[in-house]
Amino acid sequence: MIKQIDLQDDTALRQAHEALERSSAVDRPWFEPTPYDEWVADVRFVEPEERFELWGAWEDDSVVGAAMVWLPDADNTWMLWTELDVHPDHRGRGHGTGLVEQMVSRARDEKRTTVLTEFRVPQKDFENHPYRRFALARGFEPGWVENVRHMPLPVSEELLTRHGDASAKAAEAYDVKLFAGDVPDEYVQGLCDLYNLLGVDAPSGVVEFEPETMTPKRVRDFWALQREQGRTRLFALAIDRETGAVAAHSDLVVPPPPSTQVWQWGTYVHRDHRGHRLGMAVKVANLRRLQExxxxxTLVRTSNADNNAYMVAINEDLGFEIVEKGVAMRLPVAAAE
Known part of the structure; x- marks a missing residue:
């Protein structure tokens, strides 16, 4: 049975969280689970410009699979984004298919033309992985592929100095400023402008995104949520010394203990400021602060499209190694007759 989960139902939420975490750990020895309290804070976060729903696959009155659903209402309103997982002990019983069918139904209800999803698979022979075969069999089409990379910590000072010095020389017209948790008012709108363009400029195969509509209030609400979760967000911004424009950023998110990992949550250089090694400059500055x-x-996790040559080169120069693939797929949804 497929039905929506009440976001105030702790019993159902804990079962969904267990199914999601167990599913996400398959074939991923480095997987680090998200504690329930952190996860449920995300699930219950209210974002006026993007609705969230949680749908469960139920077996014997327990949730054994779940689909997290995001419905953007301020931009890219043609899409329904979902992440779908079934507990490994309950696979092969039609729960995944039932969740996909429910996502198609929701997309039609909302007049969305595409369901987008993404999953992680081992790098070797990822095209024949059961997850991809499952998606193809249910009408999904290839979207784009990302390299998911890890970089062991600490990074050597020699490497940081070498790349830091080279990028500083190329970026001599810019200042790199570091912040934690929040960003001063004078830079927030410029940072929002970068966030809004990231999805447009990042390679996404046959899927075309329009700019997002992130605003200072929206990002500050997200940052406040992360602080409540005990997460520390580290910002490195490259500022054009002449104009004061925010030209580039790199964000790291440090989850609270007992986590030993760090998440790279985006690095982007504005198209008007490329060619000055700003991507490397902000990454090196943020890594230095992180290590201090x-x-x-123990490691930083990141991902980028496998055909994003500029960011691939930066990550490889810093020592990021591919550990798996992130496979994005789309399902065209015909309007209900």
């Missing part, structure tokens, strides 16, 4: 303030962390 969080010395016990």
């Amino acid at each position: 303030e969080f010395p016990g962390r």
Whole structure:
């Protein structure tokens, strides 16, 4: 049975969280689970410009699979984004198919023309992985592929100095400023402008995104949520010294203990400021601060499209290694007759 989960129902939410975490850990020895309290804060976060729903696959009155659903209402309103997981002990019983069918139904209800999803698979022979075969059999089409990379910490000072010095020389017309948790008012709109363009400029195969509509209030609400979860967001911004424009950013998110990992949540250089090695400059500055303030962390996780040559080169120069593939797929949805 497929039905929507009440976001105030702790019993159902804990079962859904267990199914999601167990599913996400398959074939991923480095997987680090998200504690329930952190996860449920995300689930219950109210975002006026993007609705969230949680749908469960139920078996014997328990949730054994779940689809998280995001419905953007301020931009890219043609899409329904979902992440779908079934507990490994309950696969092969039609729960995944039932969740996909429900996502198609919701897309039609909302007059969305595309369901988008993404999943992680081992790098080797990812095209024949059961997850991809499952999606293809249910009408999904290839979207884009990302390289998911890890970089062991700490990064050597010699490497940081070498790349830091080279990028500083190329970016001599810019200042790199570091912040934690929040960003001063004078830079927030410029940072929003970068966030809004990231999805447009990032390679996304046959899927075309329009600019997002992130505003200072929206990002500050997200940052406040992360602080409540015990997460520390580290910002590195490249500022054009002449105009004061925010030209580039790199964000790292440090989850609270017992986590030992760090998440790279975006690096982007504005199209008007490329060619000055700003991507490397902000990444190096943020990594230096990370290692000074969080010395016990073991690795940084990041991902980027496999055909994003510029960011691939930066990540490889810094020592990021591919550990798996992120496969994005789309399902065209015909309007209900």
